Amino acid sequence: MAYSRILGTGSYLPPTVLSNAMLAERIDTSDEWIVSRTGIRARHIADEQETTSDLACKAAQAALADAGVAADEIDLIVVATTTPDMVFPSTACLLQEKLGVHGCAAFDVQAVCAGFMYALITANNYIKSGMAKKALVVGAEVMSRILDWQDRRTCVLFGDGAGAVVLGESDEPGILHAKLAADGRYKDILNTPAQIADGKIQGMPYLHMDGPAVFKFAVKALSDIAEKTLGEAGMSKDQVDWLVPHQANLRIIESTAKHLGLPMERVVVTLPEQGNTSAASIPLALDVAVRDGRIQRGQTVMLEGIGGGFAWGAVLLTF
Template sequence: MTRGTVLKYARIIGTGSALPDKVVTNADLEKIVETTDEWIRTRTGISERHYAADGETTGDLAFLAAQRALEAAGVKASEIDLIIIGTTTPDLIFPSTACLVQHRLGANGCAAFDVNAACSGFVYALGIANAFVRSGQSKKALVIGAETLTRMVDWTERETCVLFGDGAGAVVLEASDEPGIFTTRMRADGGFKHLLFNPVGVSVGFTNAPNHGVKINMLGREVFKVAVKTLDSLVGETLADAGMKEDEIDWLIPHQANLRIIEATAKRLNMSMDRVIVTVDKHANTSSGSVPLALDYAVRSGKVKRGQNLLLEAFGGGFTWASALLRY
């Protein structure tokens, strides 16, 4: 790249999403764990969530979301030269779920890999794809966030089992001279690992913990405190990096984990909740699937329109946190 070359933008030209057919309400959960609809709604804002069916995988949901995003973009799978999936619940240890989805789409030959940044996975993946497009290494990229988190839920822990759902969302990025992604920010601090983690892994072993270790360990109050603090700082960093002010943001599209965290971020931006996309009530926390699911809902519902500025942000286990400020 020669000195003075102006980098192209990575612009979203299509969105898509996929949710399992099975809907589980708070009333349904009352029958299997000691909880109430009121307890769940007042603390999280969640009313219902979707659960993957037996045999339905993260890759299945990612594939459907990708198909819908490609259709919306008017792009053939063979035109895609990069696929990145943000997920913490891949189909297999290897190959990556991105490789599996690539083959099903018929996009064989392009770069394809997964990113595990927990709930920040999609925004991390979007940031990576943005760098590929702006550097000229990619012209059309498919970025997906997909999860089947309910596969690791411990049904004896009411504080966590009510929080999660399954789903996937996707976007197609294209190199463009028109404004697209202005800036992305990615941060992490492994010092907070003990507050939110799953103890299972290849190196540490699969069966050396109760319930085979397939469970989410979370200290909710502590996670809440750190999430609000770090997202507050992240918002400021993102705006400063893009040279924009709070009132220039048309929509906040946050990670859908907890309504109170979402409200705290909106308050930091001096934004009315009328300008915040909220899907946590219907989807619960779908981890890396939550931001692209919310984005696709916002686009297809007609709320988000071309030319508007969107702030995407997420926070997840690691801890990780990330943002993207873009023009749709």
């Protein structure tokens, strides 16, 4: 059976930066509060005209260039997003059109901040089963569109961006092992409950979060799933060169790393400059660490993250 391996990575951040100080001019918050509770200092915000598929396209083009793969060689596109351009068609179909290719399978995956891992494992299984040879896997979000900018409990936490990988058939193992999980009983502590009905938006169209409840759940779920993934793969934490976590809160990242016994020097953190970009945060962090030379070919990387649903997971791979 073929394996799948990451052939290239790419990412894109919209140029507009919103600092904590700028936020503090608009709402009752402070740089000190945001940094001490979350680790976030700034976030990138998409322009009004920029959509999720625009950000996805730029990240995808960077990943294709890095992999040396032409867009028309891709036979599967999977986009993880919580903020699709429209109800339908899928953002993956819109991305396909923007890339100027036609015909390959394309669909979206919705698992909020865990979405990129769900998308990656879906593409991995397509490749392992022979249904695809080269897949584009993208996490892209314009979280700024679903935030209530008057709600200081949520609007300071999120940012916009996109990250992508090209996953290809390989004789050598790339994706080693993964565990995905979900528990819909926790739907009320993190959600955006709006729906379209009768030609109107019904219900709250902004992100709602019970921060302390999410914090408590996330720390335990992430530690457990990271440990189980390692155990099932027959590997120890000493074999993990890099942890690339979902970037939601520095304290959650630090406590998961501590639980795994990994020093923070082996953890990729992009949160201070990017905030929480939901499904985009893991591929964004991966691309940053690949491009600055920290993550090298042949090294073992663990991805892990959690988001609304709740949905969470961990992926072990050889880069």
